[in-house]
Amino acid sequence: MAAIVTRKEVAELAGVSEATVSRVFNDVGPMKEQTRQRVLQAAKTLNYHPNAIAQSFARRRSGNLGVVLPYVPKVHIFSTYYFSEVLSGIGEQVKASGYDMLLKFRVPGEESDYSSIFRSQKVDACVILGATDTPSERAELKKLEDGGFPFCLINQHMSGERFNEVDADHEGGSYRAVRHLLDLGYRDIAFLSGSPEFSNSGDRLRGYMQAMREAGLLSADAKAPGDLPAHLYYEGNYSRTSGMKAASAMHPNLKRIEAVFASNDRMAIGLMQGLREYGHVPGRDYAIVGYDDSEAARVTVPPLTSVAVPFYEMGRLAAERLLRRVGGGNETGGASESFRLKLDTKLVVRQSCRILR
Amino acid sequence: MAAIVTRKEVAELAGVSEATVSRVFNDVGPMKEQTRQRVLQAAKTLNYHPNAIAQSFARRRSGNLGVVLPYVPKVHIFSTYYFSEVLSGIGEQVKASGYDMLLKFRVPGEESDYSSIFRSQKVDACVILGATDTPSERAELKKLEDGGFPFCLINQHMSGERFNEVDADHEGGSYRAVRHLLDLGYRDIAFLSGSPEFSNSGDRLRGYMQAMREAGLLSADAKAPGDLPAHLYYEGNYSRTSGMKAASAMHPNLKRIEAVFASNDRMAIGLMQGLREYGHVPGRDYAIVGYDDSEAARVTVPPLTSVAVPFYEMGRLAAERLLRRVGGGNETGGASESFRLKLDTKLVVRQSCRILR
DNA sequence: TGAGATAATGAACGCGCGTACATTATTTTG
DNA sequence: CAAAATAATGTACGCGCGTTCATTATCTCA
Known part of the structure; x- marks a missing residue:
């Protein structure tokens, strides 16, 4: 292992004190140009790089943005559209802000001790992905908030809390998807829901039901899955x-179903594959709309109409807001204002829904 | 921000010295059980977590495995199958080894100063993704090697060097893909190559040509793209x-082409989409084999025959080997043995190639 | 030219750990 | 029971930085 060059060696070669070396590298205080050049030359000669760990330690700041991901053994989490897009957006912002991105895997279901992530001081702020709205997770997040640790949830709303959040208008996106189907003449529109512990699953359902109620296809007080005809409600876990x-x-119900709105593209694709095995051709025998507008939506036959969610931008904004906060270093006073962003979704029409009537 | 609890406070509460606190947490030396319990109780009472930055500093070890990714602005790098799978495998191993994963983005084409990544001491070892075989990159990697910094290349062979590498048998995979087409009766088999600066593009081409030579479809001395009939060689950049x-x-050449072997699934899918617009149906009008066996191969119509590459396992093994090396802490003597692994690839037959003759 | 003000730089120490060596406590042995 | 051996614990300091306060160097002004 190559020997570590410290500022001590640089100071000796340049004939200055270690504090001067530090000042040069941090652009602090008055500095004679001649001295500065001498130091920089010595540093270059010795190929000196400040020890980032020592810097973090002295600054009491890690320079890392933590990203908490759910850990499921053997699951290729980075290959999931949502995670990969959000991470790409976070990565973009982290790079732009001169931070590093530290990944932390958390075992879901296990005692979630989020605050220990901060107490180790290895991250300055945290983006939390895959959080679920359960009492124990809420309690853990409250502990973070009470401790003044900067974090942000993505795509998971916790109603009644003041956590930082970046979300998307899933209800609106869902509503528009179903309105699109209604405008094409479809009436018997089934809904394939994702796991209910995610807030965004509830949002999608709400948008679906609102559109159906407005079209007079549901009673005015229909609010929950139980208020739907059984043949119109299905549940999956977002997997193909x-x-x-x-x-x-x-x-068996396809005689009574004209169209399907699925809560994500993967489930839509799995549904299409499954129904194709029964001889039902998407776009011809039934209409289908997905959600997320992942790359996969573009390669299916026929290409899938889908609601585009700006996951990349969500990740980028979460990182930007957090890093702006910790970079400002303005810890004056009590709890700072929380940020909540809700980004627009957009329906992307492709060939999976023909005009019916 | 919550006050930081240090071992000093724990020591005071437990009525022992700071060294004893340290010993308890590191399971070092003889320790009276009674004393140990007192310390652990005090730590629990104060919700003490060792400061990871201070630990890294004192241990002169960061506890981070670096992963170097190419940075292209606005490109959603995590959404690329290769990167996402490798990262998933790395993440699995990092989690299992008690390390953290630090992502570093490197701008391709820019002066690649790999060694500065190590000199900052922020990572103990590095997995390098997306490296290319150019003289400047080789020089940078040689500097790493000379400095004794532990790193590993994935899916990029640098012939003549002794760098740590985890690769896959692309030549064999390619060969088997083309043999499969030959066995089904296809003779006019075109090749869609990826970018030539990646070693694995050359491997795929070699396997293709070997199978074609053995079938007597190429002259015995055919070695390069120039030795192929023009209508049988095409080039893309691995994108759809x-x-x-x-x-x-x-x-225009499709009357003279019976089958296509594409260097990755995305290009295969793009090709299928493009040719479908000309009225050519994959699996019926021509056969096609992809490469990587990504998720997308399973959702096309028809599902794509593809060569499966264990990217996930490649990432996992690279991380395992590196972490074993730095964890062993055995820096005795000079350069340690480099490791080179080549994992098997496997042809996964689906419906994109019918029997021709 | 000397005093005062300002610029530039150095000395010292803290950040929170890990651990070598010293000291104290406890146990074993003759 | 005392000496020797072993177990347990404490003291002191280093890791490589950032920065406060002290000291020195330089400049300005009367």
């Missing part, structure tokens, strides 16, 4: 295989 | 859009 499973459940 | 572009170039 759960979409294929839903196809088995849906197939 | 470059595959669609290749479709335009290939379409």
